[in-house]
Amino acid sequence: MKPSKFFSPNLSPLLSLFAVAAMALPVSAHAHPGHEHSSFFSGLVHPITGVDHLIMLLAFGALVFFTVKKTSAQLSLLAAALIAMVGGVAAGLNFGELGGIEGAIAASLLVVSAALWQVFTASKQVKSMAVAVCVALIFCHGYAHGVEATGNVSMFAVAMAISASALMLLGNRLAAFASSRWISAGVAFASLVYLLVA
Template identity: 80%
Template sequence: MKTTPITSSLAALSLVIPVSVQAHPGHEHSSFFSGLLHPITGVDHLIMLLAFGALAFFAVKKTTTQLSLLAVALVALVTGMVAGLNLGEVSGIEGAIAASLLVVSAALWQVFSGSQVVTRMAVALCVALIFCHGYAHGVEATGSVSQFAVAMAISASALMLLGHRLAAFASSRWVSAGVASASLVYLLVA
């Protein structure tokens, strides 16, 4: 596998980022309003959802396929929440959420390399990591979980669509550098 400067840098930086990043403390998981706000105020979710929307835009040419990718990611998020609610805490979820920010950054870089096989694998890995974002919410859910889940799905959809639309104005592999920079700042101060 050919390494690029960005993948080498991300691999090195992943060694210094704390695995115990707590992405969710201080957020209520019990009402419609908190469900709407959390993807926006949870910086890890904000970065991941906007970046995944951009990734869907860059990864495939056909708009219907791009929107299908966003729908699949949304299903993964909600399925993860249901799994977390029913299965409970699993070690490594917070680490997977932290890693998701670096993975989506690398995927955005990769999408411009021309290798469709690697791009498909990167997109699939990002969807799996979005499942982890949902899983963490399921574990922490209290109160009106269904209201929180519906509102979170609405907000997550809006953010992915926003990232998708913004990508049309910034069609460059350097978008990944911006996502990686925002992610690293967040992970280092979280």
């Protein structure tokens, strides 16, 4: 297996444009300015109001649906992503600001878009690699919030996990009704719009 197969020449022009635009965009010093990170309620609503999280979680749920067919395997992968996110919150809280996290969050939107594009034709190994990379990038989403968290961090993290679980499950179920690689173009377009206006 050659890793280059994951980013094959079959990528749509939209994804290529997104890649160039994402690399050219300045990344803010803080992940989500204006969002509270201190209560159960703020944790519950942030994955929805934080558009980068919303896109990533819905898209990852869809990616898992297209990657494995057994429900138990899908739930295991969604649980792994959830553990990674909560682990990221804990790591960010304990280790503080880390260079490159914001870039990783922006890149995660490109990676999940490309993964969705390739999932219908890629080998099992490439699919597994794509899911693993996305899980690692979801850790970065959590890390950014750990750095910014104040107040009742435990309640914030629990609530964010609840909301994130619901979004991943929603993406997983929606994928059953939109079984097309062009879903990645929609994810890429939404991500590009978000990055341009954020």
